[in-house]
Amino acid sequence: MKARIIKYTRLSAFVLLAVMTVFGVYEFVTGDWSDVIAYWQQNLAIIPLLILISVIDVGLEGVAWMWVYHRFGIRAFDRGGASAFLAGRAGLLLPAQLGRLIRPDAMTKLKRASLRECLKAEAVVFVLDSVSVLALLGALIVYRIVPLAAPLAAAGVIAFSVFMGNWIAGKLTHTRMHLPSTFWWAWPTLGIIVVDMAGWIAHGLALHVVVADLPGNMTLWDSLFFGPGTAVLGVSTGLPGGIGATEGLLGASMRLRSVPVEHLALAIAAFRLITFWMWIPIGWLVLAVLNRRLSRPVSSESAAELAESEGIG
Secondary structure, X not given: OHHHHHHHHHHHHHHHHHHHHHHHHHHHHHOOOHHXXXXXXXXXXXXXXXXXXXXXXXXXXXXXXXXXXXXXXXXXXXXXXXXXXXXXXXXXXXXXXXXXHHHHHHHHHOOOOOHHHHHHHHHHHHHHHHHHHHHHHXXXXXXXXXXXXXXXXXXXXXXXXXXXXXXXXXXXXXXXXXXXXXXXXXXXXXXXXXHHHHHHHHHHHHHHHHHOOOOOOOOHHHHHHHHHHHHHHHHHOOOHHHOOHHHHHHHHHHHHOOOOHHHHHXXXXXXXXXXXXXXXXXXXXXXXXXXXXXXOOOOHHHHHHHHHHHOOO
């Protein structure tokens, strides 16, 4: 009965994912991208740089994600773990960040750990990622007032968050969400947050590459602040992929910096095309390959070889 429930739950989730992706693709295709194409034709030189920064952004997020799973004793630093992480990109269009559930489900199907442990790890990934962006934004705000105090601001946000995480963990001692205090007060936790922060910085740099030559007063500080800030606020609305909210917030932020209206839609669409839309087909491709490999019948000898190659054991 339990296996049947899991089967139908996965099927329902897949149908929702497919429907939302089709809707997103429809919105993408029916939009007027002629100006964006013209923009890229005039700025071919920055495309490789923007793609490289976007890859670094996602790569750093992936390292932090695998590191958290590793700390839960779940093997993730291998091809299977990387595939599970990238497969999650297929769910970028799901509302309320439901796409995050793809990754623990993939790790469960890879037989790395139980779904309960994977969901627990995924929750911690979300918490540490949230701490990292808050620390970055806090440091940037303080930098405008007292530049030398910016690192202290970031450290303060991280220390307070870790303290609260440890305090909450103590309240959950007899629940399934309990984590030992040694998880929070540990150098690896700081390392994960720093890696996540570096990813958010890369996200801001990607925005700067797009807007650097636009009229107005957009500075590197603005890109580092508005890039991550609008992404987080957009997704927090619960809208699929933050579509509409993120673009609207980006537009409002850029108008505050005197970027002319006629440049807004073009710059934002170009930025989102590389940092958001590009990763959805990649996620679907990885998810399809992963599901096909896991559903393929194998002999016991082949299964042992597959487990060894994937790091399952």
